[in-house]
Amino acid sequence: MGSMQTNTSVAYRALLASLCAGEPRREDGFPPVTCVVADGILPLAIDVAEELGVPALAFRTASACSFLAYLSVPNLVELGEVPVPAGADLDAPVRGVPGMEGFLRRRDLPSFCRGHAEDRGLDPFLQMLDEFTAHSSKARALIFNTAASLERSALAHVAPRMRDVFAIGPLHAMFQAPAAGGAFWSEDDGCTAWLDGHADRSVVYVSLGSLAVISLEQFAEFLSGLISAGHPFLWVLRPDIVGASQNAILQEAVKAVGGSKARVVECAPQRDVLRHRAVGCFLTHAGWNSTLEVVTEGVPTVCWPFFADQQTNSRFIGAVWGQGWT
Numbered sequence: 001m002g003s004m005q006t007n008t009s010v011a012y013r014a015l016l017a018s019l020c021a022g023e024p025r026r027e028d029g030f031p032p033v034t035c036v037v038a039d040g041i042l043p044l045a046i047d048v049a050e051e052l053g054v055p056a057l058a059f060r061t062a063s064a065c066s067f068l069a070y071l072s073v074p075n076l077v078e079l080g081e082v083p084v085p086a087g088a089d090l091d092a093p094v095r096g097v098p099g100m101e102g103f104l105r106r107r108d109l110p111s112f113c114r115g116h117a118e119d120r121g122l123d124p125f126l127q128m129l130d131e132f133t134a135h136s137s138k139a140r141a142l143i144f145n146t147a148a149s150l151e152r153s154a155l156a157h158v159a160p161r162m163r164d165v166f167a168i169g170p171l172h173a174m175f176q177a178p179a180a181g182g183a184f185w186s187e188d189d190g191c192t193a194w195l196d197g198h199a200d201r202s203v204v205y206v207s208l209g210s211l212a213v214i215s216l217e218q219f220a221e222f223l224s225g226l227i228s229a230g231h232p233f234l235w236v237l238r239p240d241i242v243g244a245s246q247n248a249i250l251q252e253a254v255k256a257v258g259g260s261k262a263r264v265v266e267c268a269p270q271r272d273v274l275r276h277r278a279v280g281c282f283l284t285h286a287g288w289n290s291t292l293e294v295v296t297e298g299v300p301t302v303c304w305p306f307f308a309d310q311q312t313n314s315r316f317i318g319a320v321w322g323q324g325w326t
Helices: 002-007 009-020 043-051 064-071 073-078 124-138 148-161 191-196 216-229 246-257 270-274 288-297 310-320
Strands: 036-039 056-060 114-116 141-144 165-167 203-207 233-236 262-265 279-284 301-303
Touching: 002 009, 002 043, 009 043, 036 043, 043 056, 043 124, 056 124, 064 073, 064 124, 064 148, 064 310, 073 124, 141 148, 148 165, 191 233, 191 262, 191 270, 203 216, 203 270, 216 233, 270 279, 270 288, 279 288, 288 310, 301 310
Parallel strands: 036 056, 056 141, 141 165, 203 233, 203 279, 233 262, 279 301
Antiparallel strands: none
């Protein structure tokens, strides 16, 4: 991200200038660019656009509540809440994030806020995210993929610090075509047929997102827990989530519980799975896309957050929206 800030701006400026210059309609028939919607953690896209006289909007793909947590980092540092030292009590309450004083704990802050030696200061990545978050105030408006009814309090605390704020989500609900999900892997079309063979609300659906990596020990614990719970489970297990040794263990486990009780796939049509009558629980990493999808469908949720905004999202799922547990 740091490299993009310094090395990409020249090429981006040249590209955007070429798209804005010239006649009202360019030779290739494409009209000039009159507005830029830029990723909120790519400030150069906003700065260059404004320098060229093109209005720029910032779009953050994470939750408004996690954005507010990042926006509050300077206040958290001033209060001595951040950085959270390694070995600290993670269940201790946190002051300094507006509207969250009654339920936010240290463990619910973005992962980059904790686990560091006191004498080393803030995580460099947290510092960068803090700067990028504050930079959104320079855009003409800030856009969130969320709903005001879901994150009204967070949006209300963010709005005074931005030029304008729009909540336009959940975006996934606006697209009905299966291809709109943007999956990284080919979805397993047999999931729905497998779910059809199970009773209502009887299946545990497990998916830990596109980026998280777990240890072999964590994988074994998850697997043991799923088998011990006794419920049928559908587990999305990416090939890169653990490592080569997972396959042998998994095949033995699935064989032991039987194909009717367990199904493992590399990628699933998640929206269709979550709205299927047989799914009674979702074990998730609490990434924002998955959070929006499960909240929309109203499926009871168990969260195992890994990094970034996932800690804050999971706390809201349990303590604010009352839809699950962390």
